[in-house]
Amino acid sequence: MTDRNTPATGGDGFAGRYRAAVAERGRLCAGIDPHPSLLEQWGLPVSVDGLRSFAQSCVAGLGPTAAVIKPQVAFFEAFGSAGFAVLEETIAGCRAAGALVLADAKRGDIGSTMAAYAAAWLEPAAPLCSDAVTVSPYLGFGALDPAVTLARTTGRGVFVLARTSNPDGTELQTAQVARTRTVAQSVVDAAAAVNADGSGTAGVVVGATREHGLDLSALAGPILSPGLGAQGASAADVAAVFADTADPAWLLPAASRAILAAGPGAADLAAAASTVRDQIEAALS
Numbered sequence: 356m357t358d359r360n361t362p363a364t365g366g367d368g369f370a371g372r373y374r375a376a377v378a379e380r381g382r383l384c385a386g387i388d389p390h391p392s393l394l395e396q397w398g399l400p401v402s403v404d405g406l407r408s409f410a411q412s413c414v415a416g417l418g419p420t421a422a423v424i425k426p427q428v429a430f431f432e433a434f435g436s437a438g439f440a441v442l443e444e445t446i447a448g449c450r451a452a453g454a455l456v457l458a459d460a461k462r463g464d465i466g467s468t469m470a471a472y473a474a475a476w477l478e479p480a481a482p483l484c485s486d487a488v489t490v491s492p493y494l495g496f497g498a499l500d501p502a503v504t505l506a507r508t509t510g511r512g513v514f515v516l517a518r519t520s521n522p523d524g525t526e527l528q529t530a531q532v533a534r535t536r537t538v539a540q541s542v543v544d545a546a547a548a549v550n551a552d553g554s555g556t557a558g559v560v561v562g563a564t565r566e567h568g569l570d571l572s573a574l575a576g577p578i579l580s581p582g583l584g585a586q587g588a589s590a591a592d593v594a595a596v597f598a599d600t601a602d603p604a605w606l607l608p609a610a611s612r613a614i615l616a617a618g619p620g621a622a623d624l625a626a627a628a629s630t631v632r633d634q635i636e637a638a639l640s
């Protein structure tokens with residue numbers, strides 16, 4: 356039996372593990388974003404104990420339900436080393452429940468430093484090792500090489516920011532590179548080149564909140580699309596925004612607050628995630 360959580364080196368890489376997860380559980384990335392306001396809404400203290408209770412409910416409700424779970428590192432980091440300990444438990448718990456974990460750390464630096472970030476998030480023996488990590492290409496796509504290489508050799512993935520869901524990204528991401536294509540398209544094309552080996556190592560991030568103007572047809576890797584719910588996009592928007600520009604099999608819509616608002620009950624979180632997933636599957640069918 357294939358175990359998604361002990362990826363073989365070689366083989367069909369992250370693509371195979373991703374396809375297996377989505378085939379079994381449907382296209383949804385559920386975010387774990389422990390906003391202080393959500394902790395309060397759940398009746399929890401804004402403290403490490405509150406964070407741990409929040410995360411444990413998410414692991415219990417979302418771990419067995421969502422194909423991919425995306426803990427937002429910032430909300431754990433805010434609690435310092437104790438927060439990172441909770442993040443380690445959360446990553447391990449979600450993976451043990453059969454979900455792929457995408458650490459939303461948005462790392463990106465010069466190559467030599469990037470190698471250390473890659474080791475932190477993608478090296479199998481590392482305490483925070485996840486199945487994939489979000490990365491920023493704005494020090495140059497080539498600077499991401501250490502993460503791409505480690506991901507490829509361990510059957511893991513990187514998700515590269517291309518066209519983000521927030522309005523602030525537009526000016527930079529739609530600027531023209533050598534008057535031929537946008538910055539965002541150049542990121543997508545570089546990711547497609549990584550995936551030419553069929554590994555699906557390089558996913559991209561493209562928000563569902565607006566028209567992206569990208570050609571994603573040659574990517575051959577997952578497309579994380581945040582913006583559902585709290586940022587205003589609907590499942591129908593996801594379908595419209597990616598119609599004719601991407602292979603729907605690779606689409607991975609993401610929602611955090613829209614699901615987390617159903618807490619603190621684990622069963623309620625699972626039901627909310629299933630509802631969002633069903634809406635996505637219906638819209639994309």
Ligand SMILES: O=C(O)c1cc(=O)[nH]c(=O)n1[C@@H]1O[C@H](COP(=O)(O)O)[C@@H](O)[C@H]1O
Pocket residue numbers: 386388425427459489518519520521560561562581582583584585586609610611612613
């Ligand atoms: O990389 C991301 O996940 C991301 C990229 C992007 O373009 N927009 C975006 O909202 N995100 C993340 O996705 C999550 C969205 O949360 P909700 O708006 O509550 O669904 C947050 O953790 C964001 O940091």
